[in-house]
Amino acid sequence: MTALALAQGRFYRLRRFLALTKPRVVLLIVFTAVIGMVLAGPGLPPLNAVLFGTLGIALVAGAAAAINCLVEQKIDARMARTRGRPLPRGEVSSLQTLAFASVVGTAGLCVLYLAVNALTMWLTLATFVGYAIVYTVLLKPATPQNIVIGGAAGAMPPVLGWAAVANGVAPEALLLFLIIFVWTPPHFWSLALYRTKDYASAGLPMLPVTHGPEYTRLMIVLYTAVLFAATLLPYAVRMSGVLYLLCAVLLGAMFLERAVRLYRHYSDALARRTFRFSIGYLAALFSALLLDHFWH
Numbered sequence: 001m002t003a004l005a006l007a008q009g010r011f012y013r014l015r016r017f018l019a020l021t022k023p024r025v026v027l028l029i030v031f032t033a034v035i036g037m038v039l040a041g042p043g044l045p046p047l048n049a050v051l052f053g054t055l056g057i058a059l060v061a062g063a064a065a066a067i068n069c070l071v072e073q074k075i076d077a078r079m080a081r082t083r084g085r086p087l088p089r090g091e092v093s094s095l096q097t098l099a100f101a102s103v104v105g106t107a108g109l110c111v112l113y114l115a116v117n118a119l120t121m122w123l124t125l126a127t128f129v130g131y132a133i134v135y136t137v138l139l140k141p142a143t144p145q146n147i148v149i150g151g152a153a154g155a156m157p158p159v160l161g162w163a164a165v166a167n168g169v170a171p172e173a174l175l176l177f178l179i180i181f182v183w184t185p186p187h188f189w190s191l192a193l194y195r196t197k198d199y200a201s202a203g204l205p206m207l208p209v210t211h212g213p214e215y216t217r218l219m220i221v222l223y224t225a226v227l228f229a230a231t232l233l234p235y236a237v238r239m240s241g242v243l244y245l246l247c248a249v250l251l252g253a254m255f256l257e258r259a260v261r262l263y264r265h266y267s268d269a270l271a272r273r274t275f276r277f278s279i280g281y282l283a284a285l286f287s288a289l290l291l292d293h294f295w296h
Contacts, residue, residue: 013091026062028283032157033053035161036165040170040173048115059105062104067101068136076088079195116164130150143205144207158173159177183282186223186224187279192206192209221259221260227252235248240289243291255278
């Protein structure tokens with residue numbers, strides 16, 4: 001084997017380990033955490049908190065994703081959306097995944113404890129347990145409300161970012177938590193609607209499987225309406241200004257219109273577009289918070 005072929009093999013293997021961390025999900029987690037850092041105080045947050053806080057949170061989030069892949073590898077092998085992941089394909093072993101997650105997660109917690117503050121480390125550890133253990137192991141295979149309850153772990157990043165800068169958690173940070181917490185069900189149920197057969201074959205009690213697609217579509221509408229209201233709270237408590245309010249109303253109206261259309265005129269293609277829109281929606285909403293922070 002040539003040196004080039006050996007290097008290419010190692011690079012491919014490195015990419016397979018990176019895939020275990022679900023980089024696109026981690027990117028959204030880090031983005032909302034950074035917004036929490038910025039909003040925690042006037043002006044720009046300390047560079048030290050941003051750099052090491054972002055690194056630590058990203059590492060622990062990647063480790064949690066790897067544990068999720070480890071626990072669900074048999075389920076992933078039965079689903080079209082996930083059977084291409086490294087574990088179902090046999091590209092990495094369970095032991096290697098566990099070792100990788102342990103090293104990466106421990107490194108992230110050490111960075112947070114030594115370079116940020118203990119509060120952020122403990123909150124991040126609790127988030128790791130909430131996602132990797134409570135949601136993945138206990139809730140997901142047991143109840144159709146798994147997304148609602150387990151969404152608490154996914155809503156924590158802006159709180160972690162806030163704690164990294166302020167060494168505390170203010171009510172405003174909990175508003176950011178609330179927004180992501182309410183956003184999670186319509187976001188994920190849009191995906192579950194056009195992947196219902198996958199979840200049914202995997203034996204997971206997702207809402208479309210247990211309660212049917214029409215009930216799920218109704219829940220998407222109701223949660224999106226609640227989300228619309230929740231996104232107005234930062235303006236109501238003077239956490240943000242008019243720029244954010246206008247963006248929140250516009251984005252909320254667009255999301256609600258899609259949810260209603262999904263309920264009345266369902267198609268898999270529309271559900272897929274709604275799912276993709278929900279990702280852009282959250283990124284745009286938090287970007288509006290960021291811009292408004294410096295604008296007003």
